Amino acid sequence: METLSFQFPAGAPARNRALVGCVGSGDLEVLLEPGTDGTLAIQVVTSVNGSAPRWQQLFERMFREQHLPALNIEIHDFGATPGVVRLRLEQGFEELSHD
Numbered sequence: 001m002e003t004l005s006f007q008f009p010a011g012a013p014a015r016n017r018a019l020v021g022c023v024g025s026g027d028l029e030v031l032l033e034p035g036t037d038g039t040l041a042i043q044v045v046t047s048v049n050g051s052a053p054r055w056q057q058l059f060e061r062m063f064r065e066q067h068l069p070a071l072n073i074e075i076h077d078f079g080a081t082p083g084v085v086r087l088r089l090e091q092g093f094e095e096l097s098h099d
Contacts, residue, residue, distance in 0.1 A: 001047060003045050004043070004055055005043050007039055007042070010038055010067075011067055011068065012070060013034040013070040014034045014035070014069035014071050015034065018030075018095035021088045023076045027078060028075055029088075031074040034072070035070040042073045045074075045076050046075075047078050058086065071096075075088075
């Protein structure tokens with residue numbers, strides 16, 4: 001198991017929380033909570049050691065052209081593919097947009 005931390009610029013804190021996915025074979029769980037103004041903080045707990053560069057590239061691609069609210073995101077990964085990670089994050093962002 002490995003724990004990774006990432007930070008990206010963000011806007012004002014989100015107003016809602018969201019939980020999507022579940023930890024299981026080849027999947028992951030994503031918890032999104034309001035964060036500190038101006039910061040998108042991500043913590044990944046993964047069963048795949050040595051995967052930090054893959055996560056960094058995925059997040060950079062996803063967040064490059066988006067203006068996201070300040071969030072604390074916890075990801076519990078059990079070997080999910082980048083496509084599943086992206087899907088779960090997008091589901092979480094969609095849940096946040098519902099008031």
